[in-house]
Amino acid sequence: MSSKRVLITGGAGFLGSHLCKKILDAGDEVLCVDNFSTGRRAHLVPFQDSPNFEFVRHDVSFPLHVEVDEIYNLACPASPIHYQTDPVQTIKTTVIGAMNMLGLAKRTEAKIMQASTSEIYGDPLVHPQTETYLGNVNPIGLRACYDEGKRCAETLFFDYYRQHQVKIKVARIFNTYGPHMHPDDGRVVSNFIVQALRGEQITIYGNGNQTRCFCYVSDLIDGFVRLMSTNVDVTGPFNLGNPVEITMIELAENILKLTGSKSKLVFMPLPQDDPKQRRPNIDKARDGLDWEPKVPLREGLKETIAYFKTLL
Template sequence: MRGGTRKAVLVTGGAGFLGSYLCEQLIEHGHEVLCVDNFFTGTKRNIAHLLDHPRFELLRHDVTFPLYVEVDEIYNFACPASPIHYQHDPAQTTKTSVHGAINMLGLAKRVGARILQASTSEVYGDPKQHPQNEDYWGHVNPIGPRACYDEGKRCAETLFFDYHRQHRVKIKVVRIFNTYGPRMHPNDGRVVSNFIVQALRGEPITIYGDGSQTRAFCYRDDLIAGCLRMMNTPDDVVGPINIGNPHESTILELAESVLALTGSKSSLVRKPLPQDDPIQRCPDIGRARQQLGWEPTVSLETGLKRTIEYFDALLAGRTTRL
């Protein structure tokens, strides 16, 4: 550890929606941050306000290639997370999860760093258990169009636990459920950003299926707070631990909330449900409450208002620091 409580921290995917806010929080906590991103879905706009900070460094790098740096902690957030982006080049998506995990775990092993894997609720697939707890092994189609992401993240978890058992690497694994907030990509195809952008533009809001499928939406700030708590747990707390909001909403209810909060007159249009799209998704966060003392605090209405404010400014060409 460098300089007492100050740590050198590597964040892969650090220019992305979640990674950029994580970098910001680590800087505010007094750490040195190395942000690594290949800018496939991340953008310099997300970290522009950090570029001149003396404890922040940006490196354009693809985690499918090894990286040789000296750090105390690693947050592995590198991987496209929306279906539109991860299905664009599915083989590369799998490589990012698998080769990226191998390279970051190899780095952690060499320098003795703690490493946190940003896994996903997608490891549960289209679940037969509801809500999903960490002991559930999942229901995933290994040859479907979502498998590049689902199985890539499942394999990454396997690698993390094998490096922990075989090489004593200090690992932390969190499974991130649906998360939203400022800095989401406006064209990432995720339901919250889709609905808000369509509503603000006065375009029809696209609902896939009948809208009865459920999701549980966690605001960005709550999510990152949970990840920071996870990294700071004792070495014997390795996870996996679900990080998400246990309050469930239907897709139709979300659309109605967005319409009400934006004042939009957009109509609703329905399209067929994509293959392997989960019908229910909701975390059991009992383990997070017990082991991290964490649970989300930002209501869906509050989080949506902040996200709408961000997209309203973005679409109008105004700058925003949300």
Template sequence: MKKKRVLVTGGSGFLGSHICERLLGMGREVICVDNFFTGRKDNILHLMDNPFFEIIRHDVTFPLYVEVDEIYNLACPASPIHYQHDPVQTTKTSVHGAINMLGLAKRIRAKIFQASTSEVYGDPEIHPQTEGYWGNVNPIGIRSCYDEGKRCAETLFFDYNRQHDLRIKVGRIFNTYGPRMAMDDGRVVSNFVVQALRGEDITVYGKGEQTRSFCYVDDMVDGIIGFMENTLDDCIGPMNLGNPGEFTILELAKTIIELVGSKSRIVFRELPLDDPMQRKPDITFAKRSMNWEPKVPLRDGLAPTVEYFDNYLKKI
């Protein structure tokens, strides 16, 4: 049988590289597309010798012409440090990238997954967040390039579905962590782990009372691919994908210090603008439609994450 050919944009990033790896393990032929702005070749070096893995250096804000059966569109900086570095380009990546990938999917009649985000909910006024909640987003703030870019991409996906009968999947991804995270991406798990391993002060913003839900990367990949493979007619999304287990940022910092055995102190800094106070997914839709929910507890997922960063820091 002919192998299914799959395109993964942002395929050398943290989450994208894990998806590429899993798809290859499922017998797929994978084309990884990345401009390597935040993606790293280190994340996919172990895949290079696989004859069914191919890399294309390309920016999705420009059209791409390939022949594939499915598309996973993950291309976009996903951490505040990276997406605020060039906010105009971030918006272009979300919007122009979506237009180009949707145009490609329309031409070749491919099914396409959009990696949306919990950031579409902004600083939510309901808790936990359900897919029917429209969000509380500042359209002109420093995070808006990412938040509104992803919201516009969702609009485009559903309009292509309605207007062109395109097969779409829109997943709203909540905080995900695990090996291959970038140590300089400003995300809370990587920040705390690196600071703890170095014995540096752990920086907590505000009083650390804001909450987040952390999903281990293996669980997230299960959810994304399971969603893409689901054939139910009404299972196109948007679908929350994340771990409903809720922790304060201060709890996370203390847990990481304990796991590392670090002597780091916790220091408090002023809360950044538009930083949401609560973030927790309602995953009822995912449970009902594809029997998916995360299985890895936070402590169990942090152990290999700490080991990854410990090994990485020893090499540099």
């Protein structure tokens, strides 16, 4: 069986770099596209000598003319700090970028997967969240550039599917963590680990009782590949995340134990539109993809802490 040529937009980012490795390890070719707005060159060093790896510096808000068999559209800043820095560019990346990649998929007849997000559910009024839940999103808030951008991208994907028969896949990603996270991305896992390792105060927003569910990166990437390998009539969306729920205080206490840090917890006001709880219902992924997370939080945190120690 001949190898596939796989385009990964945002391939130098946290998730993209892990996906590059997964695809290369399977013997396929990778065309990695990134503009380094949040991606890092260092993530690509392990692949640069591989004959199956090619890198193109490119912004997906402009068209791309290449020949590929599959497209994973991951390009977009994913942490609030990064996507709120230039909200207009965030919308361009999510919406115009999606349209450009869909146009490419239409021309090349490639399968295309959209890395969507649990943020499309907003601050949910239904718990846990199923794929049929339509969400509770503030369209004019500080997070809307990302939330509504991703919602519009999903609309485009399904319109291209209905109108042009493009072979789409949509994954809704819940909180994911692991090596290659950016130390200054403002996400809770990286924040807590970096603060603990530096002996700084652990910053908890709100009262600390708000919940999240954390999926280790290798589990998520396995979900991506399983979704891409499905038949063309399997479009999603699929929730991909770990359904084990934990409060922010519990997460902080776990990280303090694993790092041996003496840092103290401090509480700050909750940011605007920050969800109070988030937990995926993954029944659809279990049934349709034979997928569920395998890595326990404690083991994943150990690996992530070890990675951040090498950075700090």
